[in-house]
Each structure stands twice: as structure tokens, then as C-alpha cells.
Amino acid sequence: MHAAMSYASTVTEQLPTAVHPIAGVATSITAFVGRALRGPVDEPVSIASFAQFERLFGGLWEDSALGFAVRDFFLNGGAKAVIVRLYHAPAPVDGVVRSHAILRAGALTLQARDPGTWGNALQVRVDHELLSGDPDSFNLSVRDSATGQVELFRNLSLGASHPRRVDLVLRSISRLVAMSGALPLERPASHARAPEHGDVWECGAASNSGVMVLDHAADELPLTLADFIGSGKMARKAGLYALDRADLFNLLCLPPYLDNGGDLLDAGVHSALVAEAGAYCELRRAMLLVDPPPAWRSVDNALEGVAALGTSSRNAALFFPRLLQPVDQRGGRLTRLAPCGAVAGIIARTDQQRGVWKAPVGMDATLIGVPELSVPVSDSDNGMLNPLGINCLRSMPSAGRIVWGARTLHSDDPDGAQGKCIPVRRTALYIEESLVRGTRWVLCEQNDDQLWAKVRLCIHAFMAGLFRQGAFQGKAPHEAFFVSCGPETTTQDDVEHGVLNITVGFAPLKAGQFVLVHVQQAAGQVRSH
CATH class of the missing domain: 3.30.360 (Dihydrodipicolinate Reductase; domain 2)
Incomplete structure (x- = not known):
């Protein structure tokens, strides 16, 4: 006699979670919008170091303050930045705008991936040392001789349905080139091998092809207001509004770009752009860091000019004066540079050490890499400037160059401290952004x-x-x-x-x-x- 067996069925019931944890958002991701030597245009790119900026955007450039601001950001404690490169195409010559360098390998025509004269340093090499026996296949190598970066693509094909079709592979993988024009009918001829112990990139035209003079990209023009906020930019998410495609940024820097007597490092920013950027930061729950205009060469200039900056937003803060820093491209000569990047770095450093609610000021808020300031500011000067929303950078014997002010440009605020005090405003923005997402x-x-x-x-x-x-x-x-x-x-x-x-x-x-x-x-x- 067998004992009867019973099976008890179990039902798992999932109870609703009472608490949905809210994670605090980042507080010091800094967006930089401006001109760079190379890199994608109108596209927000996240970077975590200045070395990454050098690799992707070309590093320091005497014709743009952007690289110097990004350098100062990371030097002073910044950890994450979002870069938007803007590009003003050169004037057409004979009806042709040469914004991209053209590279030719027989009948195969390539184009530099991004606009700019950086592409004039590209080289290309073709060989038929194939891993497969396909007679239509070839290997393609592309080199940036300025950086030494080499891209190698094996077993490319010109076949319309081939999975390694050259234009599709380059479009999806290459950071240096894309194909230009139609697919050629025949695969490009192979370049000669390098002599024994030779370098194929240094052996002349037989082993590789460079960009011919007639195919050079022309020098780009300095940026204008329209490159940031011109007609159609908002709809296309281009210019300043390319940041619409960035998930989050907390601080915004617009390194000066307006020509100042031929000096694009000690340049200015149009007041209309400052106004639009301040309004945009209010929409994105971010803070705009405003640089003093280049004409502010004294405390009196600052007192007289603050009303004409373009914004009085509670999401904007001004720091004065400009920095004096050595520029290697000018033989190490001290040059006036915008402080926005260095201040953003100090804000990031303070956030990491103390929290977003701590004012980024005081003896610990030292400006690293800044031997001098362009205008000395005394205690009495600071007493006149600070009530106007001008945050002073000062030299202190015991601390060096430091930040000595934390007010926004918002003067008449019914909410009191929320609109006038940077850490209070930033804390409110941090809480709001965290709650919206959470x-x-x-x-x-x-x-x-x-x-x-x-x-x-x-x-x-x-x-x-x-x-x-x-x-x-x-x-x-x-x-x-x-x-x-x-x-x-x-x-x-x-x-x-x-x-x-x-x-x-x-x-x-x-x-x-x-x-x-x-x-x-x-x-x-x-x-x-």
C-alpha cells in the first residue's frame, strides 16, 4: 500500500515597494561651447580629462579660448565636461567651400570625418595582402600624421551587397575619414611596400598618399553670434542648443570668441548670447559662469559696465578679473584669459569635498596654474563690486589667487537668498533636478x-x-x-x-x-x- 502523496502549490505575490529611492544627480558637469581645432561639430561629447580633450579636439589653440578654459577646469578639480565644438566654414573659392580635406587613393575618394585644417595631415594607404581570396577586397589604412593615430580596415569591398562595403564600414567605425562620392568600379591599386626596416608612412608617395594642396581644407573663420543662436539653430539642436542632446550639465561656460583687435584669447562674448545662455540655463536647471568683458581693465570699468552684461538671471554668476597665465604658443608670455574654466573647476572641487551647499570661496578656493590676476582688487574694491553681483578673484599673500565671492547676477529677488547666493541657488537646482528624475x-x-x-x-x-x-x-x-x-x-x-x-x-x-x-x-x- 502506497501512501498518498500531496503536492502543495505555492504562489509568489510581489508586494509593491513603498519607497522608491531618490538618487542625487551630479552637480558639477560643466558644458563648454566654442571653437576647437578638430572634433565633431554641433555634437555634445563627454570627456573625463584634458588628455581626452587633446585627443578628440586638438588641445590648446592660440585662436580659441576654449582649450585653455577646459585645461583650467580639469587643473582646478573638474572631473567631467561636455564639449560642443562650433565651426564657421571658410568663404567659398570659385563657388566651392573647402571645409573638409579630401584624400584620394586611386579612384577611391575619402573625406576627413570632421571639418577643419586638421584633415590636411591625413595619409592613406591601400594594400592587397588579403586574408580572403576575394578579388574585389582590399585593406585600407588611414593615418593622422599630426597625432600618429592609425586606423586599419581589413577586407573592405566595393560590392554593393558585401557586408564589409567600404563606405558602410568607414561610416560606422572610422573617426578619421568617410567615403566621398560614389563607389568606384574597381578596387584601388596597392601602394608599394616599404623598404626593409622602413616606415610605410615615411617613405613618400609610393607607399602612401597624402592630401594634395588643391584638396586642402581652408582655414575656418572666427565664430559669430549666429554660430551659437542663429536662425534655425534651436530647431536643429545646433550651436548652443546642441546641449539639448546632453542628458545633464550643471555649469555652462562660453569661452570668449569675439575678435578683440586680433587676439582671440583675450576676446569677448556678445551680450545677446549671454542673455540667451542665461535663459537657457534656467530651462536646464544649470548655472552660467559669465566672464568679464575684455574692456574691463580696472575696477571702475567693472562698476560702469555690469549693467550691460546682457543678463541678470539668478542662474548666472560673474567672476572678475581675468587671469594672467603663460601661453606656450606665445613664448610663455603672460596673457589675459577668461576665468570661467578655472572657477568651474573650483566649484567641482568644492562639491566633491564639501557638497553643493558649500560656497566655493575662501582660502581653500585657490586658483591653480594662475600666477597673476589682470586687475588687483582691494578690500574696498570688493565692498563696491560684490553688492552688484561681481564676484572678485583676489590675490592673498597666505593663499595665492582665490575666489572671494559667491553671488549671482540677480539683484531684485523676492525670494531673497535663493536668487542672490550661488550655493543656495545651486542647492535648489540640485534638489529640483533630483526630484524631477526621482x-x-x-x-x-x-x-x-x-x-x-x-x-x-x-x-x-x-x-x-x-x-x-x-x-x-x-x-x-x-x-x-x-x-x-x-x-x-x-x-x-x-x-x-x-x-x-x-x-x-x-x-x-x-x-x-x-x-x-x-x-x-x-x-x-x-x-x-
Whole structure:
């Protein structure tokens, strides 16, 4: 007799998670928009070092302040930057604009991937030392003689349906060239082998082909206002608006570009661009770092000119004076350079060491790589400039060159400290950006009391974490911050229209005196069936 066997079935029930953790966003990703020797145009590129900038964008260039600002950013503590290269094409010659260098290997015509005279240093080599027996295949090597970078592509083909068709491979892989024109009918002839112990790139025209003089790219022209915010730029996400394709940036630098008597390092920025950049930063929850105009050669110039900068946004901050730094391209001569990159680096360094709520000023806020400042600023000068929103860079015997001011350009602000104080404004932007990203899950939830309670719980946990780090004033959480999400923020009309409103207050300067952050999300608009 066999015992009856019974099987108990189990059902796993997944309970909804009460808390959706909110992660704080980065605080010091810095965007730089301007002119560079090489690199993709109108495309935001993230970099993590100045060596990477040199490799992708060509490094320091006497005709652009961009490289020097990026160098100073990383030198002073910056960790991540977003670079947007702009390019002003040369004037046409005989109806032809030579923006890209052309490279020829027999009937195969190649074009430098990106515009600029950097492409004039390219070389190409073809060989038929194939790994396959396909008579239409060939190997292609491309070299940038300025950097030594070599790209090798094996078993390319001219066959229309071949998986290694030359134009498709170059388009998807090469950072140096792309194919120009139609596919040739026959594969290009092989270049000669190098002599024994010789270098194929140094053995002349028999072993490789360079860019012929008639195929050289012409010198690009200096940037204009239209290159940043001209007609159609916003729609195409080009110029300044190429940053629309960057997920996040916190600081924006516009290194000077306007010709100043032939000096493009000690140059200026059009006030209309400053105004538009300030408004754009408000939309992107970022801060614009404004450089003093080149005409500001004294404290009096600054006092007289601050009203004509182009913006009084609470998301913009000005730092004065310019830096005096040696420029190797000018024989080491001290040259006036914009401070935006160095200041952005100090902000990043302070964020990493103390937090976004700490003002990037004081004896620790030293400007590395800055032997002198272009204008000396005394205590009395600072007393006149700071109330106008001009943050002074000063020389202190015990500390060197330091940042000695943390005010925005916003003067008349009903919110008080939020609009006038850089760390308070940046903390508000940090909280807002973190909450916007961290509460997107409410889209899939019913917009009711249960959801509001969950939201309050999540945000309270996030704010309590900041409180424990010392971000707010007050001895107890209720003195330091509050979270409001419920019928007091979201009306029945909001619910019917799928809107959830959140208000968060934090005390940056004095316990119980709150700066408000408002976040609005779509809620209850996606239902599972």
C-alpha cells in the first residue's frame, strides 16, 4: 500500500515597494561651447580629462579660448565636461567651400570625418595582402600624421551587397575619414611596400598618399553670434542648443570668441548670447559662469559696465578679473584669459569635498596654474563690486589667487537668498533636478492619497540624507526642511488633468527660514491592464 502523496502549490505575490529611492544627480558637469581645432561639430561629447580633450579636439589653440578654459577646469578639480565644438566654414573659392580635406587613393575618394585644417595631415594607404581570396577586397589604412593615430580596415569591398562595403564600414567605425562620392568600379591599386626596416608612412608617395594642396581644407573663420543662436539653430539642436542632446550639465561656460583687435584669447562674448545662455540655463536647471568683458581693465570699468552684461538671471554668476597665465604658443608670455574654466573647476572641487551647499570661496578656493590676476582688487574694491553681483578673484599673500565671492547676477529677488547666493541657488537646482528624475515613476500610479503618501516618504528620505550631511540649518529635521504633497498642493482639478504637485522647503541659512522648490509631474496617466 502506497501512501498518498500531496503536492502543495505555492504562489509568489510581489508586494509593491513603498519607497522608491531618490538618487542625487551630479552637480558639477560643466558644458563648454566654442571653437576647437578638430572634433565633431554641433555634437555634445563627454570627456573625463584634458588628455581626452587633446585627443578628440586638438588641445590648446592660440585662436580659441576654449582649450585653455577646459585645461583650467580639469587643473582646478573638474572631473567631467561636455564639449560642443562650433565651426564657421571658410568663404567659398570659385563657388566651392573647402571645409573638409579630401584624400584620394586611386579612384577611391575619402573625406576627413570632421571639418577643419586638421584633415590636411591625413595619409592613406591601400594594400592587397588579403586574408580572403576575394578579388574585389582590399585593406585600407588611414593615418593622422599630426597625432600618429592609425586606423586599419581589413577586407573592405566595393560590392554593393558585401557586408564589409567600404563606405558602410568607414561610416560606422572610422573617426578619421568617410567615403566621398560614389563607389568606384574597381578596387584601388596597392601602394608599394616599404623598404626593409622602413616606415610605410615615411617613405613618400609610393607607399602612401597624402592630401594634395588643391584638396586642402581652408582655414575656418572666427565664430559669430549666429554660430551659437542663429536662425534655425534651436530647431536643429545646433550651436548652443546642441546641449539639448546632453542628458545633464550643471555649469555652462562660453569661452570668449569675439575678435578683440586680433587676439582671440583675450576676446569677448556678445551680450545677446549671454542673455540667451542665461535663459537657457534656467530651462536646464544649470548655472552660467559669465566672464568679464575684455574692456574691463580696472575696477571702475567693472562698476560702469555690469549693467550691460546682457543678463541678470539668478542662474548666472560673474567672476572678475581675468587671469594672467603663460601661453606656450606665445613664448610663455603672460596673457589675459577668461576665468570661467578655472572657477568651474573650483566649484567641482568644492562639491566633491564639501557638497553643493558649500560656497566655493575662501582660502581653500585657490586658483591653480594662475600666477597673476589682470586687475588687483582691494578690500574696498570688493565692498563696491560684490553688492552688484561681481564676484572678485583676489590675490592673498597666505593663499595665492582665490575666489572671494559667491553671488549671482540677480539683484531684485523676492525670494531673497535663493536668487542672490550661488550655493543656495545651486542647492535648489540640485534638489529640483533630483526630484524631477526621482519621481517620474508616479506616471504609472493612481493620483490619490496613497500615491501622495508614497511620494512624501520617498522625498523625506532623500532630504533627511542631505540634512545628515549638513546641507541645511536646524537641529532637527522639521527645522531644516519640509515636504508637502497632498490636497494642499494638488487640487481635484489637478487630479482630473493628471497633474501631481510637490513643494519642498529647505533652510540653507537659518533654521525655519525655507527656500521653496516646486516640482510638477504627470501622474495617473499610464494604466496597466
